[in-house]
Amino acid sequence: xxxxxxxxxxDCLKSEGVKHIFGYPGGAVLHIYDALNACTVIDxxxxxxxxxxxxxxxxxxxxxxKCGVSLVTSGPGLTNAVTGIATAYxxxxxxxxxxxxxxxxVIGSDAFQEVDAVGITRSCVKHNFLVKSADDIAEAVKKAxxxxxxxxxxxxxxxxxxxxxxxxxxxxxxPETIEMRSYxxxxxxxxxxxxKAIAIIETAKKPIIYSGGGSVIGNASQALIxxxxxxxxxxxxxxxxxxxxxxxxxxxxxxLGMHGTYESNNxxxxxxxxxxxxxRFDDRITGNLEKFCPYAxxxxxxxxxxxxxxxxGVDVSIIGQVNEVLNxxxxxxxxxxxxxxxxxxxxxxxxxxxxxxxxKTKQGVIKPQTVIETLYEVTNGDAIVxxxxxxxxxxxxxxxPFDKPRRWINSGGLGTMGFGLPAAMGAKxxxxxxxxxxxxxxxxxxMMLQELSTMLQYHTPVKIININxxxxxxxxxxxxxxxxxxxxxxxMDALPDFVKLAESYGHIGIRVEKEEDLKPALIExxxxxxxxxxxxxxxxxxxxxxxxxxxxxxxxxxLLAGRDDxxxxxxxxxxxx
Amino acid sequence: MRHIISVQLENESGxxxxxxxxFSARGFNIESLTVATTNDPTLxxxxxxxxxxxxxxxxxxxQLNKLIDVVKVTDLxxxxxxxxxxxxxxxxxxxxxxxxxxxxxxxxxxxxxDASEEVYTVELAGKSQxxxxxxxxxxxxxxxxxxxxxxxxxxQK
Numbered sequence: 001x002x003x004x005x006x007x008x009x010x011d012c013l014k015s016e017g018v019k020h021i022f023g024y025p026g027g028a029v030l031h032i033y034d035a036l037n038a039c040t041v042i043d044x045x046x047x048x049x050x051x052x053x054x055x056x057x058x059x060x061x062x063x064x065x066k067c068g069v070s071l072v073t074s075g076p077g078l079t080n081a082v083t084g085i086a087t088a089y090x091x092x093x094x095x096x097x098x099x100x101x102x103x104x105x106v107i108g109s110d111a112f113q114e115v116d117a118v119g120i121t122r123s124c125v126k127h128n129f130l131v132k133s134a135d136d137i138a139e140a141v142k143k144a145x146x147x148x149x150x151x152x153x154x155x156x157x158x159x160x161x162x163x164x165x166x167x168x169x170x171x172x173x174x175p176e177t178i179e180m181r182s183y184x185x186x187x188x189x190x191x192x193x194x195x196k197a198i199a200i201i202e203t204a205k206k207p208i209i210y211s212g213g214g215s216v217i218g219n220a221s222q223a224l225i226x227x228x229x230x231x232x233x234x235x236x237x238x239x240x241x242x243x244x245x246x247x248x249x250x251x252x253x254x255x256l257g258m259h260g261t262y263e264s265n266n267x268x269x270x271x272x273x274x275x276x277x278x279x280r281f282d283d284r285i286t287g288n289l290e291k292f293c294p295y296a297x298x299x300x301x302x303x304x305x306x307x308x309x310x311x312x313g314v315d316v317s318i319i320g321q322v323n324e325v326l327n328x329x330x331x332x333x334x335x336x337x338x339x340x341x342x343x344x345x346x347x348x349x350x351x352x353x354x355x356x357x358x359x360k361t362k363q364g365v366i367k368p369q370t371v372i373e374t375l376y377e378v379t380n381g382d383a384i385v386x387x388x389x390x391x392x393x394x395x396x397x398x399x400x401p402f403d404k405p406r407r408w409i410n411s412g413g414l415g416t417m418g419f420g421l422p423a424a425m426g427a428k429x430x431x432x433x434x435x436x437x438x439x440x441x442x443x444x445x446x447m448m449l450q451e452l453s454t455m456l457q458y459h460t461p462v463k464i465i466n467i468n469x470x471x472x473x474x475x476x477x478x479x480x481x482x483x484x485x486x487x488x489x490x491x492m493d494a495l496p497d498f499v500k501l502a503e504s505y506g507h508i509g510i511r512v513e514k515e516e517d518l519k520p521a522l523i524e525x526x527x528x529x530x531x532x533x534x535x536x537x538x539x540x541x542x543x544x545x546x547x548x549x550x551x552x553x554x555x556x557x558x559l560l561a562g563r564d565d566x567x568x569x570x571x572x573x574x575x576x577x
Numbered sequence: 578m579r580h581i582i583s584v585q586l587e588n589e590s591g592x593x594x595x596x597x598x599x600f601s602a603r604g605f606n607i608e609s610l611t612v613a614t615t616n617d618p619t620l621x622x623x624x625x626x627x628x629x630x631x632x633x634x635x636x637x638x639x640q641l642n643k644l645i646d647v648v649k650v651t652d653l654x655x656x657x658x659x660x661x662x663x664x665x666x667x668x669x670x671x672x673x674x675x676x677x678x679x680x681x682x683x684x685x686x687x688x689x690x691d692a693s694e695e696v697y698t699v700e701l702a703g704k705s706q707x708x709x710x711x712x713x714x715x716x717x718x719x720x721x722x723x724x725x726x727x728x729x730x731x732x733q734k
Binding site for chain 1: 594
């Protein structure tokens, strides 16, 4: 069958089972859009900015577990997409991004809308391809989906020259399988390493499970729950891992790290056996490496060998799919008698009494923490929550206990402001039956506002919870603590009227200024099942995120709200981001 | 410590820049890098000399393995291996220095591949240390130009 390159591409995407593409047309991809126009099984979502397209594909992938797909044109289309690609790369999200490229004959001539797409994206993709011939499209697409979705997932870019989309060639159908001698993602779990890990676990007096994004992305939630329940060990989860183990369960100590709970961080510090599951010892988790977990033997479970030993030395590493490794551990531990850890639990329960998530309320002021608690109540803890980046992100993570995986969608690795709104749109398309809330702030929301327009066009009703404190709150907090309250450029004057703004985009806008109006407003908003509602909530402008491990400190050196209102750090701490 | 890392990778455009980009993005050091195709025309072999402690070298090997185009990574330094580097050097000669220079060339088994009245172009293959010693055997004003390939190597087994 003779087809042009664009038609081949669309057939490949159809054969991959792609249902949604997020994109934006332009000169280099016009043939692809023409072929897409003739295709009835793929819905294309026309975003308003390419960064929004990639974030939406990302949110879609995180909720559905499928590969997100995005289509952009050459030059600025591609450069606008780069932030989205880097965001997905940081959080290991499976994604295929297709970009147009100028005709192969003019590559390198500084042609109109030409950029070196594979060069620009090289360091923020799992892999990329430049395709200059229609004959090579099908194989590149097959490889791209294979690479993006296997092993440690990540974004893959396919840059296709315009002439390759135009040329008509013989097409023999989408390849069913692909073999790559240089890429073998299947790893057999080493029984020997599992046995070594069990030997450490068997003698642990103060064990803790430290679980990260790999448990979510690797669909290991059920195995994680079984291991935790069978062992009776406490479990703490990273920002990226929230939901893999139910947060409301009694063995859950909550999040760890910079804004984690007192009990999580102290348990990590005092532990003699840490089982790291799909987590990568990010600097937001470890704090000062010299003070990190001084007494622990560390077992590190990860699909990516390069994660092991990158930041901290470990005692036993087990490479493989998190799910498979956990099941091997579960089986191996079945016949073992584990030591009594009642004394450890007593210690942990004493730390819990500190009640590190307590916060002071103030008459006449809405506390951001209360907003999240109310959101939890109104949605019965069963919504998908996306967030942007900053204080509101931490409060959402702290005060909305997630009991299921793929419900908490945030840019944890790259920390991309503007992620939340398009991700919410993608999330809603992935799971239209669930309520989707986008927790954002007055700074972040303005980075991707234009997607409100897309959300109307494609009927993706989400509830935008804008924690409006008039500040770039996390920047303001650090300036208060570490820069003697010199608030350089962290105050944003001239905010728009978000209610009118939402209305002008065809949505509902609600402004909440009094605490007594908060819950009724949220109830009303979530009643509007088929409408996007922007709830602009005026909150305490100077509230800080606690508890906190200041940069440079150890896990046992936490600051608590109302007890250490002012943090400080040392020179080495200031060097950290 | 100095390590010689041998990388077999798909002989595709962009593969070299993936490796070079990895080293600069992650702050790894490169002392030298050589690359050419092998007897299998679909494969290239790259030999990288880097300096770092065990943790850094471990990360380099792991990160190289993570590149999709990379087929195999071997730390030659960890095994019995042979390493060679090729030097082309232009030496200034005159009637006074000629015999001294020629005896140095004999000592190192270096070969004159081009000669004029005032300049010898000399080639020498050997371990990097031998090349260094050879260059240092001449006075600074005798060494006009140096071009070295960087190290290439193979396992002995």
